[in-house]
Amino acid sequence: MPEPGAPRRTPQGVPYADLQHIVNADGQHLFCRYWEPEGPPRALVFVAHGAGEHCGPYDEIGQTLKEQSLLVFAHDHVGHGQSEGDRMNIKDFQVFVRDSLQHIDLMKGRHPDLPIFIIGHSMGGAISILTACERPNDFAGVALIAPMVKMNPESATPFKVFLAKVLNHMVPSLSLGSIDSKWISRDQKQVEAYDNDELNHHGGLRVSFGMQLMGAVARIEREVPAITWPFLLLHGDDDKLCDIRGSQMMFDMAQSTDKKIKVYEGAYHVLHHELPETVAAVLKEVTGWISERLAVSPSQGS
């Protein structure tokens, strides 16, 4: 433990005093990124990253939306990237949702009249869904990139789920193995970038973390039929990490009148880091979907 007066530093040793950050309800420092347009922003967009990664890889999305006069903001979730917390370990999945709402409320306080969107990828998609479920009338739209709505049946067979539950009581820190990076993208350059990114956590996924993920998936399954807010679902049909059937189930079951699903043929998990033509299509889809909802969204408050 650092001595009491020492400045709090990121896991990589950088003083938080030198970085954009927020402090969550447990006193943990979360590293933040902001993409602020030159002129007055038209809307706020919160980005929720996935398991084992951080918000740096969303720079292209952030820059693209910033050029559309959107104010994009994100943070590294607890236990990820440049934020504090034991790597990919969380006492309760709700901490990710609570911290997201804290950052969203901070930004809404600074821009009270702006509509707000969320973009979530994979585990960040699950965080986004649960965040919107807690504030069903607050968001102009939620864009979900290969969200974790259902576990991949190959990797989470009933036997493995049973085993995880048993192991969680005996060896919660046991590793279930790490994410196989070959399923990240068909673009080998993107797979190498993921493998070489030292801010990603390449250690295994603990049983206890897996249990939290399973709990989140179960909670989402219960919440989906009551969803009424606008959402966009983007999923690759060769995704081996998050089952596309989860997105299909959410699209079919949610009550929302404003919902859209787009399937990317042959694409793997990380659509925003897929082959160039897929990335371009995804960025165009997300920016277009948000712009459509800005043209007609009722102004907040007035």
Ligand SMILES: O=C1CC[C@@H](CCC(=O)N2CCC(COc3ccc(F)cc3Cl)CC2)N1
């Ligand atoms: O750019 C990038 C780099 C990383 C990737 C995001 C990864 C991400 O968030 N995933 C994919 C893996 C998935 C594993 O799921 C489980 C595992 C065990 C278990 F017991 C229960 C579950 Cl549900 C959780 C969600 N995107």
